[in-house]
Amino acid sequence: MLHIKYVEANGTEYLVETDAGFNAMEVAVKNGIPGIDGDCGGAAACATCHVYVDPGWIEKTGKAAEGLEQSMLEFAEDVQDNSRLACQIKLDDALDGLVLKLPEKQH
Amino acid sequence: MTALASATAAATEAESLPLDRIDVSRAELFERNVEGEYFARLRREDPVHYCAESAYGPYWSITTYKDIMAVDTNHQVFSSDAGLGGILIDDNIQKSGGGGIDLPNFIGMDPPQHDEQRKAVSPIVAPANLAKLEGTIRERVGRVLDGLPVGEEFDWVPAVSIELTTQMLATLFDFPFEDRRKLTRWSDVTVAEPGSGIIDSWEQRNSELMECANYFQRLWNERVNSDPGSDLISMLAHSPATRNMTAENYLGNVVLLIVGGNDTTRNSMTGGVLALHQNPAEFAKLKANPTLIDSMVPEIIRWQTPLSHMRRTAVADAELGGKTIRKGDKVVMWYVSGNRDDTAIDRPEAFIIDRERPRQHLSFGFGIHRCVGNRLAEMQLKILWEEILKRFSRIEVTGDPVRVRSNFVRGYASLPVRLHA
Ligand code: HEM
Ligand code: FES
Numbered sequence: 279m280l281h282i283k284y285v286e287a288n289g290t291e292y293l294v295e296t297d298a299g300f301n302a303m304e305v306a307v308k309n310g311i312p313g314i315d316g317d318c319g320g321a322a323a324c325a326t327c328h329v330y331v332d333p334g335w336i337e338k339t340g341k342a343a344e345g346l347e348q349s350m351l352e353f354a355e356d357v358q359d360n361s362r363l364a365c366q367i368k369l370d371d372a373l374d375g376l377v378l379k380l381p382e383k384q385h
Numbered sequence: 386m387t388a389l390a391s392a393t394a395a396a397t398e399a400e401s402l403p404l405d406r407i408d409v410s411r412a413e414l415f416e417r418n419v420e421g422e423y424f425a426r427l428r429r430e431d432p433v434h435y436c437a438e439s440a441y442g443p444y445w446s447i448t449t450y451k452d453i454m455a456v457d458t459n460h461q462v463f464s465s466d467a468g469l470g471g472i473l474i475d476d477n478i479q480k481s482g483g484g485g486i487d488l489p490n491f492i493g494m495d496p497p498q499h500d501e502q503r504k505a506v507s508p509i510v511a512p513a514n515l516a517k518l519e520g521t522i523r524e525r526v527g528r529v530l531d532g533l534p535v536g537e538e539f540d541w542v543p544a545v546s547i548e549l550t551t552q553m554l555a556t557l558f559d560f561p562f563e564d565r566r567k568l569t570r571w572s573d574v575t576v577a578e579p580g581s582g583i584i585d586s587w588e589q590r591n592s593e594l595m596e597c598a599n600y601f602q603r604l605w606n607e608r609v610n611s612d613p614g615s616d617l618i619s620m621l622a623h624s625p626a627t628r629n630m631t632a633e634n635y636l637g638n639v640v641l642l643i644v645g646g647n648d649t650t651r652n653s654m655t656g657g658v659l660a661l662h663q664n665p666a667e668f669a670k671l672k673a674n675p676t677l678i679d680s681m682v683p684e685i686i687r688w689q690t691p692l693s694h695m696r697r698t699a700v701a702d703a704e705l706g707g708k709t710i711r712k713g714d715k716v717v718m719w720y721v722s723g724n725r726d727d728t729a730i731d732r733p734e735a736f737i738i739d740r741e742r743p744r745q746h747l748s749f750g751f752g753i754h755r756c757v758g759n760r761l762a763e764m765q766l767k768i769l770w771e772e773i774l775k776r777f778s779r780i781e782v783t784g785d786p787v788r789v790r791s792n793f794v795r796g797y798a799s800l801p802v803r804l805h806a
Contacts, residue, residue, distance in 0.1 A: 317744040323458045323751035326744075346458055349753050352500055355511055383512040 280374035284311045284329075287382040296369060302378060303327040303365035313380045320365035325350040327364040328357070328384050332377035336360050339367050339376070356381050395419035404431050408439045409446055409719065409792075410474055415693065416790040424448055424722035433706035441474045444696075444715040445708075448722040450729030450747065452706055456697060456718050457752040460495060463697035463716055465754060467493030472754075473793055474696050474717050477578060488575070488594075490637035492645070492754060503757065505626035506638060509557070509617045510761045517615055518556055522765060525552045526772050533804060538783050541800045546654040550647055553765055557646070558639075559616035560604070571597040572647040575640050598636045605635065617642060642758075649691040650762050652796030654769060655786070656689030657681075659800060660736045662782040667738045675774050681738035682766045687746035688736050693721040693795045695750055720747040721795060779805040 284292045284306060294309045306314040306327070318324035328351065331339050339362065342348050347366050351357050364378065395414075399407075399422035407423060414420040427434050427448045434446040447453050456463050470476040471493040491502040508514060529548055533539070547569060555565040574593045577583035584590045601618070608614065609622040621627045621635060630638070661668045671677050697716045702709060710716060724746050725733045731740075749756035756762070773780070784801040 315744055318454070318751045319745055321454055321458055321751065323454065324755060346752070349496065349500065353503060353507055353753070353757075355508075 280369060280371055280376075282369065282373070283375075283377045284314075285377065285379045286313065287380055298370045300369055301365050302329065302367040302369060302376070303363070305369065306364060311380075313384065314364060315384075316365060318365075322346045322350055322363050322366055325354045325363060326384055328354045328381055329362055329364045329367075330358060330379040330381065331360045331362055331367075332379065333360060335373070335376050338372060342366070354381075354384060396422045399423045399426050404434070405437065407434065408436050410436070410439045410441055410444065410717070412790045412792045415792055415795060416788050418788055420693075420721065421725060424719060424725065428722060428726060433708045433710075435708070441476070442715065444474060444717050445710055446722075447705070447716060447718045448726075449706075450723040450726040453718045453720065453723040453747055454751055455705065456716060457695075457747075457750055457754075459703075460753050462699060462701050462703050464495050464700045465493055465499070465697060466495050469698040469700070470696065470715060472695050472697070474694060474715070475793075488637035488640050489634050490641035492641055496753065499753065501626050502634075502638065503753075505621065505624040506617075506642070507757050508624075509615070509620050510758050512760060514615050515761055515764055519764065519768070521556050522553055523768050523772065525549070525556070526768050530772055530776055535777070535804045535806050538801055538803050541658055541780075541802045542651075542655055542797055543799075546651040546797075549654060549765070549769065550651040553650065554643055554646055557617055557642070557761075558604070559614065559618065564600075567597070567600070568643055569647065571640065572643045575644055594636075594640075597640070598632065601636060601639050602632065645756070646758050646761070648794045648796060649758075650765055652691045652789075652794065653686055653689050653762065653766055655797045655800050656691070657685040657766065657770065658780050658802060659782060659786060659797075660685060660688050662780065664736045667736055668779075671738055672774070675771070677738050678767055678770045678774075680740060680743045681770065682763050683743040683746065684736065684738055684740055685766060686748045686762070687724050687730075687743070690721040690724050690746075690748050690795055692748070693792055694719050695754075718747075718750075720750070723747040777804050777806065781805060 279295060279297060282294055282296060282302065282305060292309065292311050294305060296305045301320060303314060303316045303320055307316050315326035317326045342351055342362050343366060347363050350363060351361050395417065409420060409423050414423060427446060432449045433452060434448065436446065437443050447456050465472050467489065491499045526549060529545060533544060551565050551569045554568045555562055560568060573583050574590055577590065579586050604618050605622050608619040613619055613623040621638065671681060694717050699710050699712055699714045699716055701712050727733050749759045781803045782800060783803050786800045787798040789796045789798055
């Protein structure tokens with residue numbers, strides 16, 4: 279069991295609890311976090327799950343992977359160095375307390 | 386034959402043909418609206434199917450949601466390069482059959498060129514810019530709807546779907562409004578072959594496209610010398626990634642946006658009317674709760690699947706569904722089939738306006754070529770339905786739709802309707 283905090287661009291916070299083994303897009307969708315659609319179901323193929331990893335956590339989650347994740351992020355908006363596709367962040371106990379910020383809008 | 390008898394005959398044919406004789410590329414299957422029977426059989430019995438002989442040569446059909454996703458997300462192996470045949474089952478259209486001018490654009494490119502050009506175009510259809518266009522689009526939609534006859538039969542396709550799509554393109558390009566029908570014409574001409582009823586010869590196509598090129602060149606010259614604006618041409622003329630494009634490449638990208646946003650949106654506008662007419666219980670739900678427009682719009686796009694397929698060319702051998710696809714093979718992703726795959730979508734044949742995850746469909750593709758215009762398309766449909774519900778109690782479909790004879794554009798030539806006040 280671990281906790282993840284999602285923070286909307288306007289500052290609204292959502293603290294959710296999940297078992298390990300899911301990815302951060304699935305958990306967001308399951309908990310109705312606004313702004314994470316996950317249209318492709320987690321295949322890194324739609325970029326509707328773009329998030330910013332809190333700088334304090336980026337070492338643990340790692341940066342966007344080479345290949346499809348980086349390619350898809352290239353087409354997202356307002357991409358930063360700590361941008362990730364939430365569906366590519368696999369949650370395990372080492373990520374208990376993870377903070378993910380949401381971009382203003384995505385498509 | 387009655388519609389029912391012909392559907393039954395098609396079902397029998399789809400079931401009885403030997404698998405290796407099935408050729409889902411025959412455009413008449415789509416015109417008769419019976420392609421679904423063939424795809425249902427392929428999904429069940431041979432989801433990665435090889436057709437050795439067709440009007441377009443040999444090709445693979447990819448028919449399930451999961452396999453389509455696998456091809457769409459593997460652009461290293463499955464190329465979109467126009468030089469290899471591009472993104473349509475018919476090699477000739479993008480290469481103009483050797484008789485026409487080529488219009489390079491990023492839908493027919495692989496990384497890295499694809500990525501650079503797409504990045505230059507995508508801001509125009511990003512949410513912030515769309516918000517600026519919304520007011521103009523809504524006003525224009527309202528005006529068209531206010532001009533429609535109530536209580537009389539008319540054809541929805543030219544009166545609404547074509548007219549609104551054309552107006553939207555004009556808005557997007559900030560194109561002289563009185564000349565807007567040229568946009569539709571150029572879109573039709575671009576994807577036409579001689580003898581299709583649209584053009585008579587490659588020379589005619591070339592000369593019309595030259596007119597198009599000159600027109601857009603003039604707009605470019607105007608915009609490049611003015612301050613950057615939020616219309617598409619201005620963005621292309623000022624963006625570092627595109628301002629030094631060749632004239633051909635500029636025209637290619639302009640035409641891509643015209644074609645990309647033309648038939649697709651048009652047929653979604655018609656498809657929605659038909660779907661709601663055929664599903665009165667869903668229409669009742671919508672009337673009781675108009676906020677369902679938000680989830681209805683993606684469902685219309687799934688149900689309609691305005692583009693039946695996209696094609697790739699394998700540039701390396703690949704295994705898929707137990708078959709070996711060889712380097713050089715033509716691979717067709719049938720979105721129209723994946724969107725009816727019941728292992729991925731609950732009750733896929735049904736039109737349900739309040740699905741829980743309505744955007745999980747293949748109509749826009751997935752991966753690096755995923756439709757850049759997807760939110761624009763949704764916005765237009767949303768505005769259309771909001772404005773329809775404000776004005777009319779019902780759109781009655783008064784006769785059978787005439788469907789387009791195409792294995793690519795899945796849509797309607799006409800749909801007779803009557804509006805109820
Ligand atoms: C319901 C309406 C629409 C549907 C169903 C649709 C469908 C598609 C599909 C399936 C692709 C993927 C192509 C591929 O994988 O090879 C695509 C790409 C594209 N669409 Fe759309 N489209 C729609 C509306 C629009 C609109 C309104 C525009 C104009 C702004 C547009 C512009 C494009 C462009 C430029 C691409 C190329 C993207 C790339 O290659 O990276 N589309 N569309
Ligand atoms: S859910 Fe589509 S990219 Fe993450």
